[in-house]
Amino acid sequence: MVIGLGHALRLAGALTMVVAASAAAEPLASIGEGEGTVDIVAWPGYIERGETDPAYDWVKGFETDTGCKVRVKTAGTSDEMVALMNEGGFDLVTASGDASLRLIAGKRVQEINTALIPSWSTIDPRLQDAPWHTVDGKHYGVPYQWGSNVLMYNTTVFKEPPASWNVVFEPMELPDGKPNQGRVQAFDGPIYIADAALYLMHHKPDLGIKDPYELTEDQYQAALTLLRQQREIVNRYWHDAFVQVDDFTNEGVVASSSWPFQVNLLASKQQPIASTIPAEGATGWADTTMLHSEAPHPNCAYKWLDHSLSNKLQGDLAAWFGSVPVVPAACEGNELLGAEGCKTNGAENFERIHFWRTPVAKCASQSECVPYYRWVTDYIAVLGGR
Amino acid sequence: MSEALARRPNPALAAAPGLTRRLSSFLYRHGGLLTLLLLLPPLLWLGVVYLGALFALLIQSFFSFDGFTGQIVHELSLASYQELLTSKANLDIILRTMTMAMAVTIGAALIGFPIAYFMARYASGRVKALCYLAVMLPLWSSYLVRVYAWKLLLAKEGILSWLFAKLHLTWLLERILATPVIGGPSLSVSYLGMFLVFTYIWLPFMILPIQAALERVPRSLIEASADLGARPVATFRNVILPLAFPGVVAGSIFTFSLTLGDYIIPYIIGNSRFFIGQVVYVQQGTAGNIPLAAAFSVVPIVIMAIYLAAAKRLGAFDAL
Numbered sequence A: 001m002v003i004g005l006g007h008a009l010r011l012a013g014a015l016t017m018v019v020a021a022s023a024a025a026e027p028l029a030s031i032g033e034g035e036g037t038v039d040i041v042a043w044p045g046y047i048e049r050g051e052t053d054p055a056y057d058w059v060k061g062f063e064t065d066t067g068c069k070v071r072v073k074t075a076g077t078s079d080e081m082v083a084l085m086n087e088g089g090f091d092l093v094t095a096s097g098d099a100s101l102r103l104i105a106g107k108r109v110q111e112i113n114t115a116l117i118p119s120w121s122t123i124d125p126r127l128q129d130a131p132w133h134t135v136d137g138k139h140y141g142v143p144y145q146w147g148s149n150v151l152m153y154n155t156t157v158f159k160e161p162p163a164s165w166n167v168v169f170e171p172m173e174l175p176d177g178k179p180n181q182g183r184v185q186a187f188d189g190p191i192y193i194a195d196a197a198l199y200l201m202h203h204k205p206d207l208g209i210k211d212p213y214e215l216t217e218d219q220y221q222a223a224l225t226l227l228r229q230q231r232e233i234v235n236r237y238w239h240d241a242f243v244q245v246d247d248f249t250n251e252g253v254v255a256s257s258s259w260p261f262q263v264n265l266l267a268s269k270q271q272p273i274a275s276t277i278p279a280e281g282a283t284g285w286a287d288t289t290m291l292h293s294e295a296p297h298p299n300c301a302y303k304w305l306d307h308s309l310s311n312k313l314q315g316d317l318a319a320w321f322g323s324v325p326v327v328p329a330a331c332e333g334n335e336l337l338g339a340e341g342c343k344t345n346g347a348e349n350f351e352r353i354h355f356w357r358t359p360v361a362k363c364a365s366q367s368e369c370v371p372y373y374r375w376v377t378d379y380i381a382v383l384g385g386r
Numbered sequence B: 001m002s003e004a005l006a007r008r009p010n011p012a013l014a015a016a017p018g019l020t021r022r023l024s025s026f027l028y029r030h031g032g033l034l035t036l037l038l039l040l041p042p043l044l045w046l047g048v049v050y051l052g053a054l055f056a057l058l059i060q061s062f063f064s065f066d067g068f069t070g071q072i073v074h075e076l077s078l079a080s081y082q083e084l085l086t087s088k089a090n091l092d093i094i095l096r097t098m099t100m101a102m103a104v105t106i107g108a109a110l111i112g113f114p115i116a117y118f119m120a121r122y123a124s125g126r127v128k129a130l131c132y133l134a135v136m137l138p139l140w141s142s143y144l145v146r147v148y149a150w151k152l153l154l155a156k157e158g159i160l161s162w163l164f165a166k167l168h169l170t171w172l173l174e175r176i177l178a179t180p181v182i183g184g185p186s187l188s189v190s191y192l193g194m195f196l197v198f199t200y201i202w203l204p205f206m207i208l209p210i211q212a213a214l215e216r217v218p219r220s221l222i223e224a225s226a227d228l229g230a231r232p233v234a235t236f237r238n239v240i241l242p243l244a245f246p247g248v249v250a251g252s253i254f255t256f257s258l259t260l261g262d263y264i265i266p267y268i269i270g271n272s273r274f275f276i277g278q279v280v281y282v283q284q285g286t287a288g289n290i291p292l293a294a295a296f297s298v299v300p301i302v303i304m305a306i307y308l309a310a311a312k313r314l315g316a317f318d319a320l
Helices: A003-009 A060-066 A078-087 A097-105 A118-122 A190-203 A217-233 A241-250 A260-268 A298-307 A311-321 A347-352 A372-383 B003-007 B011-029 B031-061 B079-086 B088-122 B125-140 B143-154 B159-166 B170-177 B191-215 B219-227 B232-261 B276-285 B290-313
Strands: A037-042 A069-074 A092-095 A142-148 A150-154 A184-187 A234-238 A255-258 A273-276 A282-291 A353-355 B064-066 B071-073
Touching: A037 A078, A037 A298, A060 A069, A060 A298, A078 A092, A078 A097, A092 A097, A092 A298, A097 A282, A142 A311, A142 A353, A150 A260, A184 A190, A184 A217, A190 A217, A190 A282, A190 A372, A217 A234, A217 A372, A234 A241, A241 A255, A241 A260, A241 B143, A260 A273, A282 A298, A347 A353, A372 B088, A372 B276, B011 B031, B031 B290, B064 B079, B064 B290, B079 B088, B079 B290, B088 B125, B088 B191, B088 B232, B088 B276, B088 B290, B125 B191, B143 B159, B143 B191, B159 B170, B191 B232, B219 B232, B232 B276, B232 B290, B276 B290
Parallel strands: A037 A069, A037 A092, A184 A234, A184 A255, A282 A353
Antiparallel strands: A092 A282, A142 A282, A150 A255, A150 A273, B064 B071
16 A cells, blocks of 8 residues: 555645746647557555555546557656656646646646547536646646645534634644643645645735735745744644554544545544534645656556546545546546545535645745745754754 | 798787896886786775765865855864754764664674574584574665564554554564664554564675674683683683674674664664764755764764774774
8 A cells, every 4th residue: 555655645736837828739639549558647545446445446448449558667756757757758647736837847748638538528618728737728738636734623622613723833722621732733845834824815915915825034934933833733744644544543542734645544444533624725636647748658648547537436546546537527436435425535625626736936926035945944844853 | 822931920929029038127126016007996985986975975064054055164163063063863863873873783782692602602513504594694685675574574454453453462562662762653653663673684794794703713722721620601601702792893883883874774763863874965965064064974984993993902803
């Protein structure tokens, strides 16, 4: 089981500032005969052919129908994905928020002719023109899945879902009458500073935070102060999804920022665990399948792009990964996902999610922002109690 | 093929012995060249792959990182070292890692010495083989599995807590965990727990060199010491310990350097305060700040260089 780890590593960031992409080669005008194979770079767990669990297979049917054999190369970080695409020889990549714009700027991916993808219209309209794959009105990819971070909590301690992230940020007494010190966790990646900024956005409006990924020096320092306070009550910062699952089972941890993946896993073990997205909203991620500018098998790739939007694939993948389909229709009538699956994975919270991006110095909402490399150094210091 | 044809000498084959012989006598006369040819492959390995990589690392640490563009500036500067040594958080990390490495080394020596002593002096035949097996056995299974297993052992609701509760000693565990700095909410979330896991993981690397050193202590010297009227304690202190001490130092090189470089145990056990290995991993992988990561990885190299110089003085390499 490497899903959790891959998921964790997706938060690995990049620093490259994105410059406006210039026109790449003309997109394909029509789909011809398949070339027999399609090579995809993907997050672990994103393309399953029933080898981990026979029930989760969205590849074999595609191979029989189109004659295109799917070859997958998994990559654990966005940096690795960009490196593989730079190397070449691949057709598609399931790129996250930061990698996608870097790939467009580096001309590693080509514009998609949406007319060749019959299912394009079924995509959630809010994602069709999302800024992480649309540049100058051109689409450089097809949305694949999205997901949100959630507040995971123990239902024996919290009879009611916590209404605010304050249970993990402020020292306080929990509903069971005991303090939260040593019983809450936070994510150990620097991107978590955005979660603190999001909290401050609602609780200290005078700081003027407009976007949790675009922080001025003052806003950034305020977020760090909050995180230092959090250090006092956090027993351990979670890094590995399975370690967190274990901490909720054996270590007496009752609340933490987490992913639907862990929530589903703990629920399947009959643990008293549930999740919520508190009043402040949450951070999240959205991935896009992108086509290499020199894809060796463009016809098969286009066939996969259309297949990737099929209800069965979208629903099965959402059930497997704890994510949300980009095709809303896929939420209904999927056996693996269940009637409530999309809701559990956060489908109704789209508007409340701040999709994660790499913080850069040149930002849109402020004159100058604190870049990601400082987030890394300072978050390490916060973890160390400085 | 006819026999006549087969018997006719092949010109190529006929020339070959002459050439080989000439080459061999040439090499015989130029012994240095032969040595060089034989040593060339390992030297290339050492020079290019091993030292080359190390040099690449060192040179990276003298570049600097432009925070605005996120690019590495390929000009020699000491900016990374300045950042490394002026930030209190970074100094904390170095100090934290060194303290843990020292504690683990001392702990492993205290536990390892009696075991090695028993193996070298008392065990023989089947018992000795069994001892070897017991020491080596953990090394056959995955490092990760063993660390995760310890996480379960040390958890708040884990086996150790359960054992303490059964023995009505929960108060003792709580008192231990209440100790400032080394304590924490539970063993698995404390430096104490991390120390236990580190000591367990690296113990074989301490036992084996000590055992080898103890094997080399001549029995005649111990007997002579007894003949001269020394009590066992005096014999141990004046004969066995000084002769076996290089083995302890050799073992400590392993435990110290391995703890210094590890980044997996601090991720799984402990309270998330970073160790050197983790900073290197995060700075180069996530942040792309390779110069700072390289400067950080020079720290263990410097510490180990000092350590090895001291170990050499203590005679750890005399048996090499």
